[in-house]
Amino acid sequence: MEDNLFDKLREMTGMVPERFSILEQQIDVKLQMEYFKYSKKLKKDIKKEQPIDPETINLYEPEYTNDALKELLVKLASLDNPKAFRVIEDYTKNGRPELLDWSVLAMQENKMLLESSLLNENQVFISTGLGGKGTMLRYFVVLIGADLNEFAEFQRKIITSEFDFSLKNSQSELEQIDFFENYATMLVLIPFEVAFQNVFKTALEECNQFGNFLKPNFLVTNVKVLSKKEIKDFVEKNELPDADKLDQFELDTNDDEA
Numbered sequence: 683m684e685d686n687l688f689d690k691l692r693e694m695t696g697m698v699p700e701r702f703s704i705l706e707q708q709i710d711v712k713l714q715m716e717y718f719k720y721s722k723k724l725k726k727d728i729k730k731e732q733p734i735d736p737e738t739i740n741l742y743e744p745e746y747t748n749d750a751l752k753e754l755l756v757k758l759a760s761l762d763n764p765k766a767f768r769v770i771e772d773y774t775k776n777g778r779p780e781l782l783d784w785s786v787l788a789m790q791e792n793k794m795l796l797e798s799s800l801l802n803e804n805q806v807f808i809s810t811g812l813g814g815k816g817t818m819l820r821y822f823v824v825l826i827g828a829d830l831n832e833f834a835e836f837q838r839k840i841i842t843s844e845f846d847f848s849l850k851n852s853q854s855e856l857e858q859i860d861f862f863e864n865y866a867t868m869l870v871l872i873p874f875e876v877a878f879q880n881v882f883k884t885a886l887e888e889c890n891q892f893g894n895f896l897k898p899n900f901l902v903t904n905v906k907v908l909s910k911k912e913i914k915d916f917v918e919k920n921e922l923p924d925a926d927k928l929d930q931f932e933l934d935t936n937d938d939e940a
Contacts, residue, residue, distance in 0.1 A: 703793070703807050704809075704818070704819065705787075705790055707813045708812050708813045708906075709811065709813065710811060710906070711905055713783055714811075718787075720756060721756050721759065721791065724753065724760075725760055728757060728760055733761065734754070734757050734758070734761070736761060736765040736766040736769045741754060741773045741777060742776075742777070748778070751777075751778070751781055752781070755784060756788060759788040759789070759791040759792040760791075760792075760795070761792070761795075762796065762799050766792055767789065767792045767793060767796060770788050770789045771789055790809075791807075794807050810905065811904065812904045812906065814874075815855075815871055818854065818871040818872055819873075819874050820870070820871050820904060821871075821872060821902055821903070822868070822869055822903050822904070822907050823868040823870060823882060823900060824865055824868075824900060824908070825886065825896055825900050826864065826865060826896065826901075826917060827863075827864030827866075827897070828894060828895050828896060829864065830863075830864050832861070832863055832864060833864065833866065837889075837892075837893075838866075840889050841859070844885045844888045845859070845868065845882075845885045845889075848881055848884050848888070849870055849881060849885070852881045853873055854871055854872040854876065855872075856868060856869075856870055857870060865910075865913060867913070878902065879902075882902065901913070
């Protein structure tokens, strides 16, 4: 499939990249789903209540339970009021650590509301477990050695060099690369209008010009960073697709084993 995420979103919304808002932080997908489900439910009740005043809300009251703070953050996020945004933003910096991700989601929701109101047009919110930066999405990539031996030093250098070069040519970024046994793992940032499978396939083919030391298929997810055990278990139990069929492949990351 040649369609990429950007093409599909543009087809559905008719919007340009400037109207897409990407969640930059890495937040567990389950928590994101919990937040937006809770927000949707609470909004129905809010319509029947008197709106809260952001100037009178003190999120730092010690008697507030975490559940009470979650509710207040969602209520603040529903206000078309810059003061509400500043209250939430301050809490993301100084609030309870265990509520950081929740408050970040509330801040993002309120930001979208304010921007839509200011520009008089709807924005599209894109969130993944690994987040992103600007108009780029973050992916976790696993390359697999053609044999069971650890990569030699020159092979590690080739992988790093070729993927860094290929990513930069696509206005993308190699954030991190690590090696263990016969695996290479990467965190990369790629603009969502770029077909990521082509970027990886090109780099992999260039690497294999130096001895076919990588398998032609690889693992990509934007849900979470997989542990070494998850990677090895998955590769042992599943047949990975070829690079040109990645669009048709789904990775089940419901297993929470470390």
